[in-house]
Amino acid sequence: MIPLRMKQFLQEALPANVWKNRLISDGPFRFLEFGPLDVDRLQRLGIRVDRLGPRLVACMWNQDNPVQIGGFLVVDNLAMGQPSMGGTRMLEDITPDIIHDLARGMTLKNAAADLPFGGGKSGIVCPENMSEADRYEIIRGFGQLLNRYKDIYIPGPDVGTNDADMKTFAIENGLNNVVSKPGDMGGNRIDELGGAANGIVVATKALLAHLPKLRQLPQFANMKIPNPSDLDVLIQGFGAVGAHVARIFHEYDPENSPIIKGISDATGYLFNREGLPWQKLFELWKQFGTVTQKYYHDMIVHGTHSKLQEMVYSNWANNLLTESAFCLIPASPVFNYLDVDPATNPSMTVDRMGEWRIIVEGANTYSPNPVRKAERKRMERHVYRDKGTLIATDYLVNSGGVIYAAHERIIPTPDHLLIPKTLLGHSRKIEAWLEKNKDDFAALAEKRRRTAVKKLETVIRRNMEELIDGLCKDADSLPCEIAEKISVQRIASMEKSRKARDIMALAPTINVDKSITDAANLLVNTSVSIVTVVSQKGKLIGIVTNWDITKAMASQMPMDTPLTKVMTADVITTGPDATIIDCIRMLENHEISAMPIVDDNKVVGVISGDILARQTLFRLLQTMT
Helix, strand or coil, X not given: CCCHHHHHHHXXXXXXXXXXXXXXXXXXXXXXXXXXXCHHHHHHCCCCCCCCCCCXXXXXXXXXXXXXXXXEEXXXXXXXXXXXXXXEEEECCCCHHHHHHHHHHHHHHHHHCCCCCEEEEEEEXXXXXXXXXXXXXXXXXXXXXXXXXXXXXXXXXXXXXXXXXXXXXXHHHCHHXXXXXXXXXXXXXXXHHCHHHHHHHHHHHHHHHHHHHXXXXXXXXXXXXXXXXXXXXXXXXXXCCHHHHHHHHHHHCHHHCCEEEEEEECCEEEEEXXXXXXHHHXXXXXXXXXXXXXXXXXXXXXXXXXXXXXXXXXXXXXXXXXXXXXXXXXXXXXXXXXXXXXXXXXXXXXXXXXXXXXXXXXXXXXCCCHHHHHHXXXXXXXXXXXXXXXEECHHHHCCHHHHHHHHHHHCCCCHHHCCCHHHCCCHHHHHHHHHHCHHHHHHHHHHHHHHHHHHHHHHHHHHHHHHXXXXXXXXXXXXXXXXXXXXXXXXXXXXXXXXXXXXXXXXXXXXXXXXXXXXXXXXXXXXXXXXXXXXXXXXXXXXXXXXXXXXXXXXXXXXXXXXXXXXXXXXXXXXCCCEHHHHHHHHHHCCCCEEEEEECCEXXXXXXXXXXXXXXXXHHHHHHC
């Protein structure tokens, strides 16, 4: 059944006629789908359509299962490539606008990471107080719902889900339709390896190398840059990302590892000027999930900690942000960790924040919402310009996880390691099949890991260099503005190289012996404005457009008039390898609204002004060139 919270939200947001006219039924599955032209309906869901997207918003649930199974999918943008890629979040308060914000972050993150995937995100609305058995059924059922969209979206883990859940998705939908799978499926297991954390560590190291350039800006003129071994760090959110940040910092370069001065989690925060025992805390995190309160209780109050006077503990976790260090790493799933206005309920207000020189964002902080973007800029004006604290924007630095995950597609699964279709959905049979192929899967996982690490090092170091160079070049810009420019420029660059085959629609065809009525019916039942007229052997001999039908009706032609009387025989065509820019020029130069795409004398698709407007970033390209 549909989750109660989800049902209440949708009933309040959408009128009854939308449910009646737009509801798609597929057995027990139900879907409400909206595209970029559904501006009003999406606005009711809290989503504002802009030049980047969204491409698809889907509300979906299982109507028949007694367990509440449902949630949302947003495919934001496919300019970098198809399918889109992004995690599946599982929380009680998931709404479409939250998933859209995260999907937009993935659009920018995948572009910043130079990955051939669009941006998407999904969210499961989980019921309160669910049992472990119900949780498994919800994950399994949501994977079944996602199967409908496997050509345009690949899920990975996010807040509330993990690598084991991705294995459940893979059992339902196949190995190539999910990322961050466990090692026994050849996966790059983001949670286990700390892929996102690895990116944050690389970004911090790269920033230290490029920071001297910022001294040309007045707010950084007197900045003292520590040696790597003297770097002190605060980690807000000692969890799946933050705990691995502490570990990887020390494993990455043991002789130059930083001092972890403070951490926070759901139970409070710990701070020690001389540094915290990160190894002990990491082991506690693996065992118990939260560590600050337990460490304080076991090791300080009832233990033999020798430096009690130097250790600070508070059960108010947000107060970690009043402490000072050279580097702050926000890694808690809270986008609004800093703001000027307390009314926005930030983790900390700017007037009370500690003294930091760099912030390396390990949490998802981006939102395309104009109000939130304005709040972000207001915060950065105070933090970056007035206080001289550099902010490395989230999607430039925490893309390590998606880089790891993407290599499960970039390095494809060999055919002999694809789960046989007859086994899909049968977990026990698949487990036995995996065991038979465990050596091959282990080798594949290691190959993917090594390649991902190399890519991560290259792209994130480049991002940090471009961020600092951009700020030095344009002293009036804020870090969030330079970061967005970096990602959008890569999207625009990719857009320029896309071909007609990447966006063309299926070509509705009609035989030359048909009538105007037949062509009109075909146009009504398709989403394109052009029908290709072909001979008995399939050769293109003309086209009929909406305008041709309208002109025939205005001329009072009988509706059984042969197509040869209204079709255009002198047809302008292009091939599937024509660039989008070439297609736009042809439409403009010939003053036509659509044209067939022809390959080897056969019509393989059509392209039109409407398709170009919906599926490309032409307007965005115009503003950037």
